[in-house]
Amino acid sequence: MPKRRKVGNLLALAVLSALVQRPMHPYEIATALRAWGKDQDMDFKWGSFYTVIRNMDKHDMIEAVESLREGRRPERTVYRITDAGRAELVDWARELVSTPMPEHPRFRAGLSVLAALHPDEATDLLRQRLDRLEDTIRQERETLAAHLREIPRLFLVEAEYDLAMRGAEASWLRALLAELTSGSYPGLATWRAFHETGAMPAELTALAERTSNGNVDTPD
Numbered sequence: 001m002p003k004r005r006k007v008g009n010l011l012a013l014a015v016l017s018a019l020v021q022r023p024m025h026p027y028e029i030a031t032a033l034r035a036w037g038k039d040q041d042m043d044f045k046w047g048s049f050y051t052v053i054r055n056m057d058k059h060d061m062i063e064a065v066e067s068l069r070e071g072r073r074p075e076r077t078v079y080r081i082t083d084a085g086r087a088e089l090v091d092w093a094r095e096l097v098s099t100p101m102p103e104h105p106r107f108r109a110g111l112s113v114l115a116a117l118h119p120d121e122a123t124d125l126l127r128q129r130l131d132r133l134e135d136t137i138r139q140e141r142e143t144l145a146a147h148l149r150e151i152p153r154l155f156l157v158e159a160e161y162d163l164a165m166r167g168a169e170a171s172w173l174r175a176l177l178a179e180l181t182s183g184s185y186p187g188l189a190t191w192r193a194f195h196e197t198g199a200m201p202a203e204l205t206a207l208a209e210r211t212s213n214g215n216v217d218t219p220d
Contacts, residue, residue: 006061007052009052011042011044014042017089023079025078059084060084061088062079062082066078119188123177133166133170140163190203190204
């Protein structure tokens with residue numbers, strides 16, 4: 001189970017990862033995080049940025065060191081990471097790296113209702129996804145190779161992970177499409193008949209009744 005944190009918004013983790021390098025004011029932090037693509041690595045909303053900063057200050061993860069004013073611009077407070085903040089950054093990183101947690105990609109949601117589509121349409125849509133995915137993989141490989149010429153691999157490891165996951169998805173899609181195209185996918189005839197006749201097959205009706213009554217184990 002993940003630890004309950006004083007500031008659980010992943011923006012806090014991103015802020016700590018920035019401030020561990022040097023003190024910054026919030027505008028600098030946000031600029032750096034965008035430049036580094038942290039909003040692509042973590043699911044957070046920029047609208048809560050200043051609330052997160054205030055909460056981190058409240059819980060002594062960061063502390064103000066000075067206030068700066070440039071011309072007519074509003075005063076900006078410079079923050080640095082505290083010892084408590086460093087400890088939180090390390091502890092949070094350990095948890096995220098070591099402990100698998102359930103995640104719910106949008107594609108998984110779509111697959112969970114794939115039966116709503118005619119198998120021919122589903123096959124076409126999956127093929128479209130594979131084509132787009134392969135284009136993305138090619139582009140990301142080129143981008144990663146270019147970045148590796150300038151940036152240490154340690155700071156690009158999340159991009160390597162993304163590529164590996166996309167590659168695994170592409171391989172799985174190819175195998176699924178091969179079954180759908182050849183007609184060897186189990187239950188394909190029943191799936192097709194449901195869409196072409198509009199009648200729910202008796203075996204599916206019976207399965208739905210058993211599962212709704214708790215008589216069949218289903219994955220969590």
